[in-house]
């Protein structure tokens with residue numbers, strides 16, 4: 001028998017979440033972001049649920065090739081572009097689109113002799129200060145691309161730094177204004193919005209939106225839940241209690257005795273630890289569901305197991321179902337308790353995890 005921990009991937013939830021993107025951005029094409037193995041949900045699995053999207057975006061060229069070979073005919077965009085001139089041959093062969101964000105990529109493109117033409121998303125740095133040409137560099141970069149016979153369609157693109165923050169309005173407006181100042185006269189397709197901007201800033205939607213986290217049913221905002229946004233959780237991690245301990249007052253639990261019982265109590269040992277992707281730094285009090293009822297994590301998370309307080313859940317015992325996040329327990333809540341974001345928890349799903357759909 002295999003360990004009872006599993007990740008249930010709900011493809012209908014992903015499909016539903018795509019419909020929420022459409023509701024918010026009805027006039028834009030959707031570039032579904034499926035990098036990092038579709039935020040841990042499985043590249044081809046998620047792509048199947050997202051097959052009505054007009055495009056897919058990711059980082060890894062081998063994943064992009066796999067997607068194309070699986071028969072997807074949509075735009076497939078490499079968000080960091082290419083890293084060597086050799087990759088341009090792959091990009092051409094598999095009709096991939098590529099971001100171009102620095103001069104070395106422009107130079108490689110100029111040196112490349114394709115048979116056809118490559119579609120390019122020219123990235124502007126409007127304030128994120130991560131990837132992209134500055135506004136000063138942009139006109140020359142665009143002219144270089146336009147003069148290059150290897151380049152077909154050019155789309156202008158940028159990325160927001162603070163669209164997810166409740167106080168991010170001014171920052172988004174400033175980035176949008178900078179982007180429009182150079183993009184408006186160019187009459188080229190545009191792409192700006194991630195999930196947070198799709199949900200909060202309709203003025204950023206433009207031709208292509210690029211949702212990631214919302215497709216997987218988590219909220220990009222600390223001040224708004226996924227449920228309030230009508231997003232359905234796509235990943236539910238569940239396991240079972242594999243042992244029960246009865247503690248006397250003063251007895252400690254697990255490595256380092258990080259939790260000490262202040263009264264007689266029962267604890268459940270759950271098959272699931274940091275080698276499965278559960279955050280080791282989650283503190284005591286992090287919520288879990290036992291038999292669908294809320295309980296709390298106690299003690300230090302170990303590689304393969306964690307402890308839950310069974311106080312008040314008298315009918316729980318060996319074999320009881322435990323939910324670590326997902327349906328009934330938003331991943332955002334667990335992430336917040338662990339001092340991180342849902343993105344990190346979803347992407348950190350371990351390869352040993354049993355996936356069911």
Ligand SMILES: Cc1ncc(COP(=O)(O)O)c(C=O)c1O
Pocket residue numbers: 033079159193194195196210211212213214220
């Ligand atoms: C360039 C770019 N666009 C879109 C996204 C999707 O962002 P989110 O998952 O917040 O929707 C990402 C993710 O980090 C990104 O790097």
